[in-house]
Amino acid sequence: MIKKLALAILFSTSLSSAALSNDGVLDVAAPFEIKGADPSLSGNIFLKMDVAETLVNADTTGRLLPGLAESWSVSGDGLIWRFSLRQGVTFHDGAPFTAAAAAAALDIARAKKGLLSSAPIESIEPDGADLVISLTEPFGALPAFLAEYRSQILAPSAYGADGKATAVIATGPFKVTEMQAPMSLKTERNEAYWGEKPTIEKASYSAIGRAETRALMAESGDADFVFNLDPASVQRLSSADQVKVFSVAIPRTLMVKVNAADPHFDTVNERKALSLAIDRAGLASAVLRYPAAADQMFPPAMAQWHENDSSPLSFDPEAAKELLAKEGWTPGADGVLEKDGKRFEVELLTYPDRPELPLVAAVLEQMFADVGIKVIINSTNFSEIPAKHADGTLQLALFARNFGLVPDPIGTLLQDYAPGGDWGAMGWENAELTGLVGKLAGGTGTDADRARVSAILNDELPVIPIAWYQQTAAVSKTVSGAVIDPFERSFGLRGMTLAQ
The missing domain is CATH 3.40.190.10 (Periplasmic binding protein-like II)
Structure with missing residues (x-):
């Protein structure tokens, strides 16, 4: 004591x-x-603590499994999904879990900003013991979207008149x-x-x-x-x-988000120079202390998306300097690059919630300085990143993006890069990529389409991958x-x- x-x-x-x-x-x-209490705010915690559940579950490989829905099927035209719900389930307040309750919870979820709101859903209706979701266009990723934490099902009594959850009453x-x-x-x-x-x-x-x-x-x-x-x-x-320490590779990537509309980064050469300035292997070894240098966005564990034959991102500061010179950046008196009377001085946002991020930011500051780029680190609340994305003032941001929030990463790609989002592309859009992501989300994409998506992201660098993650825990x-x-x-x- x-x-x-x-x-x-x-x-x-x-x-x-x-x-x-x-x-x-x-x-x-x-x-x-x-x-x-609202799933849109902290639903990930309620899911992690085994308080709340979703219609669709996923195992440790990302394979979709029955959750509150025992099974599901889709019509031949891909527009009608039918979910057969478990019977005899009750909410924590004793109320029965019904198709009507599930439909109400999902309608509330899709009315808020989030992944489900981006799905082409026309209606969600109870049909006896089944839940029927009608789409405006085929969308093969729907079951994976229903596994995301914001799609968890709370009891009708959990919600206030405004649609916000006031209590966590789940199953x-x-x-x-x-x-x-x-x-x-x-x-x-x-x-x-x-x-x-x-x-x-x-x-x-x-x-x-x-x-x-x-x-x-x-x-x-x-x-x-x-x-x-x-x-x-x-x-x-x-x-x-x-204690015992557990560690496992996870589908999360440490990356730098770049405002491609900012005059410091509005050409591919400038973004490539930023990437070439990063010694990923050295950084991973010194800061993260495990070999996880990311030569592309998707880690090897994401086998369908990881490209063994892609052109890997590499470390070459001299090549970085050459690309910057090609774009008109020349060293000033103090070594910081200049162009048209403006210094290459930019703000890098990050946050201390993940303890490695401020350390990585400090290393990146030095690496970028070696090629003439001056970085001002702003370690602040993580909410500043989407806020500055929204008002257009963000220049660089260092964060970790989890591609496992939805078991199929197409959901995250749809939100982040087609055309862009708070934690993805900013000032950058690629019509080919948007079309490919839509095709994959619709369920008609191929492995070649996935490879092309990965190649576009690596070639144009709307974000710059740095390292792949391992998650750790200490257990008594x-x-x-x-x-x-x-x-x-x-x-x-x-x-x-x-x-x-």
Whole structure:
């Protein structure tokens, strides 16, 4: 108890009381704040904590599986999808899960900005025990879209008159007993769950922004499952007696978003020069501490999209200087490039929620300086990236994009690059790519189309890939059955056992 009190006092500005372990409670610590009950705000946390569920599920390879829908089929013309829903399922408030309730939840979800709103849905209607979704055009990715966290199904009683969720009343194996946004969540086992009930009786979630604090919680025993560790903590905790460190490659890419309409980056040569200035292998080794240099956007684990025969992105600072000179940039008195009286000085936005990002930004600052580009780092709230995208003031942004939010990455591509989005292309559009992404989303695309999409992104660089990710977690040795889901849909609580 003394060590718990000491840790709580030491980190009182970032720890919530929910972070401290209690007998019989499995405590989870992760960096993601709880922004509210609505799935559009923090649905990823409710899905990860096995509180909420979606119609369609996915396994650790991204293969689609039945969720609240037992099966689904599509008409010959691709316009009518029929989902056969599970019977005998109840929400946490005891209300029955019905096709009408599912239709209402999905209609609310697609009325808000998000992935589902971009699908060509004409109507969502209950038909007895089935849910029927009518489309305006064929869209083969629909089941994958319904697996995304914002498509989770909440009870009718969860929503207010304005369509915003005011409580998390879902169907999962755990139900919420207390939520204190933005920091903590408490749950208990749902004894009326339709599927196999978890062994764990209670679980808590704490949003802990500082990676060092999360690592200390794992080390001290104040959290049983600590998600998303920084590289230094991984190294230290790997030799700790009281925890096991798990690591798995995930479909997430560290990248630099470029405003292709900005005069510093409005030519392919300028964007290629930026890419050539990056020593990906050195950066991955020094900062991330695992060999994950990205020579293209999609990692090898995404076999359908990764191109073994593509022209890989490489490191060549001298070639970068030549390309910049070709575009009229010449060194000024202090070595910073100039053109038409303007310095090559730009702002790079990033955020500390992922502890590696500020470190990577500092390394990139030096690498870009070596070719005459001066970078001003602004480590701020991650919401500044979409905000500055929207108002057109963003120049560069460093972030990690998860292509596993939807089991089929076509959903993310549709949102980010066809033609562009908050976390994708800015000031850049490619009609060929937009057409190919639409074809793939419609279910008629081929492997050759995927290869061409990858080639266009690598050739024109609306974003610049840097490294592929590994996800890590530190798990107490009192916990058995822990795994890391590469698609980050679940912490896997339902499969864990906590020793008493």
